[in-house]
Amino acid sequence: MSEQTRHAAHADLQADCGNCFGLCCVALPFARSADFAADKAAGTPCGNLQEDFRCTIHERLRESGYTGCTVFDCFGAGQKVSQVTFKGRSWRAEPDSACTMYEVFPVVRQLHELLRYAAEALDLAAARPVHRDLRRAYDRLDALTRDTAEALLAADVPALRAEVNALLLRASELARAAVPGRKKNHRGADLLGARLRGAKLRGASMRGACLIAADLSGADLRDADLIGADLRDADLAGADLTGAIFLTQAQLNAARGDRATRIPAVLQRPRHWTV
Structure with a gap:
């Protein structure tokens, strides 16, 4: 399906x-x-x-x-x-x-x-x-x-x-568990304003993490668990969120992204994101 x-x-x-x-x-x-x-x-x-x-x-x-x-x-x-x-x-x-x-x-x-x-x-x-x-x-x-x-x-x-x-x-x-390699655990982490540009976060646990205003541009967030993560004003320009688990439309709407940001097919690219 x-x-x-x-x-x-x-x-x-x-x-x-x-x-x-x-x-x-x-x-x-x-x-x-x-x-x-x-x-x-x-x-x-x-x-x-x-x-x-x-x-x-x-x-x-x-x-x-x-x-x-x-x-x-x-x-x-x-x-x-x-x-x-x-x-x-x-x-x-x-x-x-x-x-x-x-x-x-x-x-x-x-x-x-x-x-x-x-x-x-x-x-x-x-x-x-x-x-x-x-x-x-x-x-x-x-x-x-x-x-x-x-x-x-x-x-x-x-x-x-x-x-x-x-x-x-x-x-x-x-x-x-099916994601290759070692997965990072940032569950509940305080990453307010963190510099995570280009970070390798595929399959990571970001459950409940505070990512307000974090720089996640170009980050690999494929298959990451983002349930409850606070993405307000987070920079997702060029980031890859393909297959991200428990990511919601509201979380995307709260973040900043661009045309290069890859998101799950079931979600919509926010209108306010830069082209």
Whole structure:
């Protein structure tokens, strides 16, 4: 199965703003900063949100001072909460449900993030030894995301995350074991502003690493595990991320790259990257 085919198979784990009630624009807070042009409290609609739940500046978020919006991904939780949990009834139409909807959204967002990673792990042929346990975990999480708001709010998300993360770690180890040579371990490393130009990081563990403003230009990141790595303002010009494991669109959107940057086929080259 090709990367493109796998990507299409998990379309429900991608944001579908047209079927969402603008939940990320209402439920979540943000503060005036380099990422946001204004302050907004949780549960208060963003000033750019229209009555039809569309954003008036969606096509020019970065230019308008809302870079933070471009690096957020609900992994499809928005439409799940809007259309499944609350059965298509918006917070505008039923104000009494608003507070509960805002509380449920971040819970489902975390569950969908776990589903997204589990789905990718299930696509890794080398991780076959843990596929059965991954499938069971995936099915339980998926069923929970379709349960009632009460059940979702009662869920022990940290425990679920710990359970799934153990499986994801094993899947990553199995996949990267096939990469030739010695693999570097930068798990959780503080590499803020690090000079890693041209670094040989193929098959490396970069799980949870802080790579803010790091120079990774020309680096070989093929088959590296990038789950949770902070790539904000990292320079990926000319870097090769082919086959990178657990890399998300939000991570790419937060980084800087160019036409020479090689990325997994299932992800899109950010519009703000230099040509």
